[in-house]
Amino acid sequence: MKIGFSPEDEAFRQEIATWLEANLKDEFAALRFRGGPGDEHAFPEERKAWERRLAEGGWTCVGWAPEHGGRGLSISQQVIFHEEYARAGGPGRMGHIGEGLAGPTIAAFGSEAQRRRFLPGIVAGRDFWCQGYSEPGAGSDLANIKTRAWQDPDTGKWILQGQKVWTSLAHESDWCFVIARTDPQSRGREGLSFLLVPMDQPGITVRPIPQLTATSEFNEVFFDEAETDADALLGAPGDGWRIAMALLGFERGVSTLGQQMQFRNELETLIGLARDKGCDRDPLIRQRLARAWGGLKIMRYNALRMLSGPQDGSLKPEAMIYKLDWSSWHVELGKLAMDILGDEAEILEAAPYELGRLQSLFLFSRADTIYGGTSEIQRNIIAERALGLPREPRPA
Template identity: 55%
Template sequence: MNSDDDAFREQVRAWLAEHLVGEWAALKGAGGSEAYEERRAWNRLLADHGWTCLGWPKEHGGRALSLTKQAIFHEEYARAGAPETVNHLGEQLLGPTLIEFGTDEQKARFLPVIRTVDELWCQGYSEPGAGSDLAAVKTRAVLDVAADEWVIDGQKVWTSWAHEADWIFVIARTEPGSSRHSGLSFLLVPLDQDGVEIRPIEQITGDSEFNEVFFTGARTPASMIVGEPGDGWRVAMALLGFERGVSVLGQHVGFESELNDLIDLARANGALDDPVLRDRLAEQSAEFEVMRVNAVRSLTEATPGADNVAKLVWAGWHRRLGELAMEVCGASSLTADGEAYDLDRWQRLFLFSRADTLYGGSDEIQRNILAERVLGLPKEARG
């Protein structure tokens, strides 16, 4: 860390302190389905002041900030309790993918409106029977030469924020008879059309952030393919690499805040006097420090399998934190306040974190990748 980085940290802190007040202060800590439109307005305020797309090249509307400065922003943003942004999939995933693989026309069409938060994106990867095993996708797309359009049929599931998005990036099988990693293409598909149906999935938290998306003759122009036909696997894997970038450090700051708040609660309600719970909180704290060091190392060292290890570590840690929160809260954690299904933050943490070891690649898939691709062990038998 140098003086320039220190000055940048103070700049971020000062801006957040100045703007996260008044109507915006009410959004502190908001995420998931909470105050979605208000958070989108906040996200646009960030864009207006140059706080989106920090790592993008300047010629594409970004600020070309160093990895260190990007990490500083995400850390300070989380420490300020600023609300969860609504543009992660566009800004952090699709944008960098288009910058690397997209045509000039695609970049000109999509990058400006991603930066300004005027169009939102969702991710069409997982399918029934092809969740973490992305290579098993069955959604197909056929090129209608006369219309110069791709025609898409199939189903995606667990599609975060599809009901709020304008576009979806889709992995589809475009070569008949192909299997596994071959014959896939990466398509950009508008959601506002007759051939697309979106059905929200109600979660155990009572929210509906995830959706099923059905394609029945859905269409997108032939030019809306990223990379070459059949090269979708390479593009999709590159996008997943962007997913585990510097924003993960901000995620870790959020985890640290949850941990510290839980320790404060345990101190206040007497749970910290229980030697077993005290030891478990201490263990959770020690594991967090190891996790943070590993996250920083994975950003600065090209270590095979580092992303997979990081996902395994933080997902398990966060899930255990949710379980520990229920024990710290005691019997009151078993009931919801009010007549409605009104969960407090710890109940919501516990319930939502059950999915941490599944989404973004399940623990089983992460372990298989590490075993087969990093350690060179025999591949798991497939039925």
């Protein structure tokens, strides 16, 4: 991936920047810089309406192939889109899991009938998705899944029984992609299947998980003989692990550049605050700000290098360091925010005593090194898959 952009790319940058300026106002003005990590509870209905506005402008699924409803933009233009979106203060995407994870996976592994059924609702900003991976006892150890699924011999429908946890925005979602054990005799990675399950049905219960930030974008999801259609199985029975791993590859896609722009917005806020409070003359604070700036630049260049490979869900070695890199960086940024705030870090201004933006950043970033794969597991992945070192001893 080249670091610079062509004149055509820069013209495209102006196009998306102009569109965002014209549309992030009036009823959507309050959404600027809202709805990101730690703030995902904010304005859910308004952000769903924003997804539909994006769709009307042709700004959803911009990297998808045209035959799947996307714009087929080049990698460089996708990078520009996500950077300009974050620069303009575009709100956290309610459609991110559908657009970035479910959709590419369905496009890659689904039948033509499944693509026709599921992809248009994502492109239109109409159908919202959540991810049914982690379970109690099967978080980072995803192969330990206990949720079961079997086919009803009379109707052919898949029946699900079990529990998922840490399911982001499950209470706002229409569909969930679920990894379930369809071979009751199997263990580990074998015998797992990938199912597409409607959320609005009597067999599904969603319970919020209160967090340090007093919000509840994460949930527990209980499947009590929930159903999905016979043709809502992606791939073949037993293909679940392979498809699940490919999906995690899509997760490290172009939207990571947008995430970095959000980080840059946070860092610029801290730099401005440090100047206002006179902390910029403190040599330790200056060092930490400079280290954060340098770390973010390295993160960007590594992401561009990561994106220069195939966009099929496979992970190049450099992609395996991304989660560990950004989560560790962000945790340190949260600590720096509290040190710059000083005594104000422990004070809420007035009723209703909601956390400030930087306070939420600090508290929510505590989870960054846990969700999406703990740092310990990420180091094992780097050691074993990227460096080819011997596997860590597993319990018998």
